Amino acid sequence: MKLLVTFSRKEGKKPIIAQVVRDTGVLVNVERAVIDSSEGEALIDIPDESCRVVKDKLADLGASVRILEEEISLDENECVDCGACISICPQEVFSFDEEFRLRVDAKRCVLCGRCIEICPHRALSRRIES
Amino acid sequence: MKKTIHQINERIRDGNARVVTAEEMPALVAELGEEGALAEVDVVTTGTFGAMCSSGGFFNFGHADPPIRMERVWLNDVEAYAGLAAVDAYLGATQQSTTREENYGGAHVIEDFIAGKAVELRAISRGTDCYPRRTINTDLLLDNLNQAIMCNPRNGYQRYNAASNSTDRVLHTYMGMLLPGCGNVTYSGAGLLNPISNDPHFRVIGSGVPCLLGGAAGMVIGEGTQASPAAGFGTLMVTADMKQMDTEYIRAATMTGYGVTLYVGLGIPIPILDIETVRSTAVRDEDIWVDILDYGIPSRDRPSLGKVNYAMLKSGRLEINGEEVRISSLSSLRKARRVASELKKWIESGKMVVCLPTRRIDPARRAGPMRETAQGPRVLEIMDRRVITISEDEPIRDAAKKLLKGETNHLPVINGKGVLVGIVTTYDVSKAVVNPDKISHVRDIMRRRVITTTTDEPVDIAVRKLEKHNISALPVVDKEFHVVGMLTAMDLGKLFGGRWLK
Incomplete structure (x- = not known):
């Protein structure tokens, strides 16, 4: 399960994610993080069954947490199965099936947005998970 | 044994022609032998679907009343070249909108027309005695135009270099996004399905030969611009009526950070006349080699990082400098196959017959660089x-x-x-x-x-x-x-x- 964690760094630089890992014992995978001097945002991946405990702990430490509901979405009317997205995705979300039709493994996606930016046919977008 | 074009056309008209796609041909030749394949196969269909920037079309809008001699013309804010007669214009696929820049361009206007959407025509003139009107503004559908003739100066590149990037920053090119440190490779082309790769000496592809262009039955005009068949980079100039096209085979696109382009579906039927045509249509992906050029070097003569064939490119992964990298195709193999199989249907059903060129393309031609008489500042x-x-x-x-x-x-x-x-x-x-x-x-x-x-x-x-x-x-x-x-x-x-x- 993917959680989007946002936190303020105004009250000092607390190692929030490290704290969560130590206190809960849950292994957290940080998939994407943008942190500047005043605030930070991290996309973390955790086992589904640990969602509750991690979420509560993060909230205790002052972070706001929401379950990521967006995912990458392919408009099949626009896609021509070129494959421009395949080699630039850091998560290997895209591949061809045996008939060279584009296959999307949305579960691997961390919404970095690179494919949305470069798709020649503007066939990729973020959408709320169904 | 040899066959004549008339014999093949008779078989097409009788509904007896044996048509295969260029992907099916190599196995058939391996199975039947060259003589056997010559006896068995009448036509091999080819197909390619990729970004072809050198595309566009001529439009004739009909005369307004009072009439105008259009000097500058915009279609959905994309300027078309109007230095022709009063109501003719040529719209280039890569011309960008004056208002929406790289998000909309000539290619999009063409796709919108073919999709049946209304396009706004805007034109200005200084006014003459015979054409007094100075401005016009009207919405047009493709059906409202007298002609909309696609005429692409350079399509169907025989093959095209693959691309990578040795620098330490991301590049946005017409070959797509190239990651730093040779982090990926991109290519464009259908390999063994490519029309010219099935007739590299232009024995049967030339002026007047039929083709599928954008889903319409079109025609090869002749040699394409910048054609360099002696170096393995032949090109074709092609035409077809936009009114018969289908957006399944023609799509506008934007290469981010580069600009607008048009994805074109093009296929040419190859009549199997003799052993030479059997051999040339038995071409395999393994036989078609290209260089991986380093787009990090901003010069005309980019260095090669190595050679690859289309079988390697289609495999999706490749080793560069000892590291495995992923490959992106920018053209669509799936659509190229669809072009070849659609063309196969046309010929099987007698909708299209074949012919020999009325004027041959010179296979010895080689394109040269620009002669520059003044050097820019260093x-x-x-x-x-x-x-x-x-x-x-x-x-x-x-x-x-x-x-x-x-x-x-x-x-x-x-x-x-x-x-x-x-x-x-x-x-x-x-x-x-x-x-x-x-x-x-x-x-x-x-x-x-x-x-x-x-x-x-x-x-x-x-x-x-x-x-x-x-x-x-x-x-x-x-x-x-x-x-x-x-x-x-x-x-x-x-x-x-x-x-x-x-």
């Missing part, structure tokens, strides 16, 4: 030769003094051997003064990653570096990385005086 000619450097061991205070005395904002930092190792700016020095902490020497504040230029680099390339890295000066270095000059934003002002302003 860094040497405008750089500042007065170089003030500092050593990495000197105190920051000395750097400040040098900056002040030299009336400059950039100090290249050199080591004991005079080699460039960093750069400090007035900003770096000011920052060190505000936050003194423990730092005291140039070494502590210099930036080690210096963007440089050379004396023989074209100024345009150096300017691109300044823009790309958001900096205002480049040290000019020689082969040993000694600083021989500085190129600053101020030096660019020299271009507006002197001999470059002609």
Whole structure:
């Protein structure tokens, strides 16, 4: 399960994610993080069954947490199965099936947005998970 | 054994022709032998679907009342060339909208027309006695036009180099997004399905030969622009009626950071007349080789990082410099197959027959580079030769003094051997003064990653570096990385005086 964690760094630089890992014992995978001097945002991946405990702990430490509901979405009317997205995705979300039709493994996606930016046919977008 | 075009057309008309796609042919030849395949197969269909920038179309809008001689024409804010008769224009696929830039262009107008959408025509004129009207503004559907004739000067490239990028920054090119450090490879082309690859000596493809273009039955006009078949890079000029096209086979696209282009579906039927046509249509992906060019080098003659064939490219992964990288195709193999199989249906059903060229394409042709009679400015000619450097061991205070005395904002930092190792700016020095902490020497504040230029680099390339890295000066270095000059934003002002302003 993917959680989007946002936190303020105004009250000092607390190692929030490290704290969560130590206190809960849950292994957290940080998939994407943008942190500047005043605030930070991290996309973390955790086992589904640990969602509750991690979420509560993060909230205790002052972070706001929401379950990521967006995912990458392919408009099949626009896609021509070129494959421009395949080699630039850091998560290997895209591949061809045996008939060279584009296959999307949305579960691997961390919404970095690179494919949305470069798709020649503007066939990729973020959408709320169904 | 030989067959005539008439025999093949008779079989097509009788519904007895044996048609296979270029993908099916190699296995068939392996199974039946060349003589057997010649007896068995009448036509091989080819297909390709990819970005073909050199595309566009002629439009005739009909006369308005009162009539106008349109001097400048825009279709959905995309300018078309109107230096033709009163109500004719040529719209190029890559022309970008004056309002929406790279998000909309000539290719999109063409797709919108074919999709049945209304397109706004806007035109202006100075007015003449015979054409008094000065402006027009109207919404048009494809059906409202007298003609909409696609005429693409360069389509169906026989093959095209693959692309990678050895630099340390992302490049946005017409070959798509190229990751730094040769992090990916991109290519375009259908390999063994490509029309010219199935007839590289132009024995059966030439002027007047039928084709599928954008889903319509079209025709090969002849040699395409920039054709270089002697080097394995043949091209074709093709035409078809847009009114018969289908957006399944024609799509507008934008290469981010590069611009608008048109994805075109093109297929040509190859009549199997003799053993030579059997051999040429038995071509396999393994037989078609291209270079992987380094798009990090901003020059016409980009160095090759290695050779690959289409079987390797279609496998999706490749080793470069000992590391496995992923490959992106920019063209669509699935659509190329669809073109070839649609064409196969047309011929099986007798909708299209084959013919021989009325004028042959010269297979010995080779394209040359541009002859340039005047060379653009080089860094040497405008750089500042007065170089003030500092050593990495000197105190920051000395750097400040040098900056002040030299009336400059950039100090290249050199080591004991005079080699460039960093750069400090007035900003770096000011920052060190505000936050003194423990730092005291140039070494502590210099930036080690210096963007440089050379004396023989074209100024345009150096300017691109300044823009790309958001900096205002480049040290000019020689082969040993000694600083021989500085190129600053101020030096660019020299271009507006002197001999470059002609």
